[in-house]
Amino acid sequence: MKSKTILIAYQDEPGAGSLSTFFHGIGYRVETANIVSDMIRKVRKGNIHVVLLDDEIEGVKACDLIPLFKKMDDTIQVIVISSEASLGLVKRLRGAGIFYQAMKPIDLEEIKSAVECACEKIERESLKEGFFPFLVPGRVPA
Numbered sequence: 001m002k003s004k005t006i007l008i009a010y011q012d013e014p015g016a017g018s019l020s021t022f023f024h025g026i027g028y029r030v031e032t033a034n035i036v037s038d039m040i041r042k043v044r045k046g047n048i049h050v051v052l053l054d055d056e057i058e059g060v061k062a063c064d065l066i067p068l069f070k071k072m073d074d075t076i077q078v079i080v081i082s083s084e085a086s087l088g089l090v091k092r093l094r095g096a097g098i099f100y101q102a103m104k105p106i107d108l109e110e111i112k113s114a115v116e117c118a119c120e121k122i123e124r125e126s127l128k129e130g131f132f133p134f135l136v137p138g139r140v141p142a
Helices: 013-025 036-045 062-072 087-096 108-131
Strands: 005-009 029-033 050-054 077-082 100-103
Touching: 005 013, 005 036, 013 029, 013 108, 029 036, 036 062, 050 062, 050 108, 062 077, 062 087, 077 087, 077 108, 100 108
Parallel strands: 005 029, 005 050, 050 077, 077 100
Antiparallel strands: none
16 A cells, blocks of 8 residues: 555644654644634645544634545545543534544554555545446546
8 A cells, every 4th residue: 555645633732743643653744723624624725634623723613624624535534532422522523424433542553554555445445436436426527
């Protein structure tokens, strides 16, 4: 599997730095952002595969950002790192299209496993589109 790019969109700078160092050390390309406009710009470029998203950045909730990311790139996988475990939040995040929700404090092995699974999902979906596009429901050419 070729190296995937992870966007670490995390408000806490030391936390973002440790996540960045960890994932860079195991072979991922890593970008970081701690403001919403920077995240949007980086996702819009189209080279982000997985987003590790804090539950709130600059007062904007993760469940409000996920649909925006999905509209820009429907293959992007979003892993939300949350401090809240309410059923209402979980329903909103799942409805928005997250891949996984992790809880704070961050367990690096759990996040690593979630990122690996997200990357495998991207690979599987890209293979389906490449070999059997007529079997996979998706966009209809204009």
